[in-house]
Amino acid sequence: MDHSLHLISEFLDRIFVLGPFWIYLTLFLAAFIENIFPPFPGDFFTLGGGALAASGRLNIGLVFLCIYLGGLVSFALVYQFGFSYGREFFIKKNYRWFSHRDILRLEQWFQKRGGWLLIFNRFIVGARTAVALITGISRYNRVKMILLISISFWIFNGLLLFGSYIFVVKFELIAEYFHLYEKIVWPIIVLLAIILAIYKIYRVKQNEEKD
Numbered sequence: 001m002d003h004s005l006h007l008i009s010e011f012l013d014r015i016f017v018l019g020p021f022w023i024y025l026t027l028f029l030a031a032f033i034e035n036i037f038p039p040f041p042g043d044f045f046t047l048g049g050g051a052l053a054a055s056g057r058l059n060i061g062l063v064f065l066c067i068y069l070g071g072l073v074s075f076a077l078v079y080q081f082g083f084s085y086g087r088e089f090f091i092k093k094n095y096r097w098f099s100h101r102d103i104l105r106l107e108q109w110f111q112k113r114g115g116w117l118l119i120f121n122r123f124i125v126g127a128r129t130a131v132a133l134i135t136g137i138s139r140y141n142r143v144k145m146i147l148l149i150s151i152s153f154w155i156f157n158g159l160l161l162f163g164s165y166i167f168v169v170k171f172e173l174i175a176e177y178f179h180l181y182e183k184i185v186w187p188i189i190v191l192l193a194i195i196l197a198i199y200k201i202y203r204v205k206q207n208e209e210k211d
Contacts, residue, residue: 012052020057023052030045031070032070038127043160046161053165068153079135087137103134118145121152
């Protein structure tokens with residue numbers, strides 16, 4: 001995990017040389033791809049964007065907006081795909097990754113807890129594409145879908161960005177305290193060491209005079 005985040009941070013740093021626009025575009029595309037292809041590490045890009053914003057290199061509002069729009073657009077496209085082709089199409093196809101059993105199970109879930117499923121969709125690992133499809137297949141109201149999915153993205157992405165932002169700020173604060181420690185504590189330690197050395201030399205000389 002740390003290694004992946006480090007690689008993505010390096011990747012974003014290299015793109016930053018080309019200009020902030022390309023970073024924002026990358027964050028948008030990362031959020032877009034992750035919602036369609038869950039194994040893609042889009043959350044690491046979110047963390048990287050938050051870290052760059054915390055260091056003053058990006059605007060936190062634009063970072064949030066790009067990640068939100070990327071996720072929303074990809075969810076809406078998958079939703080439209082399910083809406084256009086309909087339930088019977090997917091049941092007949094019986095895809096391995098989206099079998100007729102998956103459809104029936106998700107439909108039952110959706111009938112009981114459709115709204116909550118959309119609100120917590122962003123927190124569900126590996127099933128977001130299926131949720132978007134079943135939302136479209138169920139002909140769920142578009143406006144309501146956008147509102148609930150937006151809430152999901154706002155909460156999840158907000159927590160991720162806030163976490164990475166605070167981590168960087170605290171890291172810099174720790175670094176400041178460490179530098180303060182070096183400036184104040186180390187001179188005191190050196191002074192005490194000198195005093196102790198002088199005291200030992202004095203004691204040695206006293207013992208020699210007595211002998």
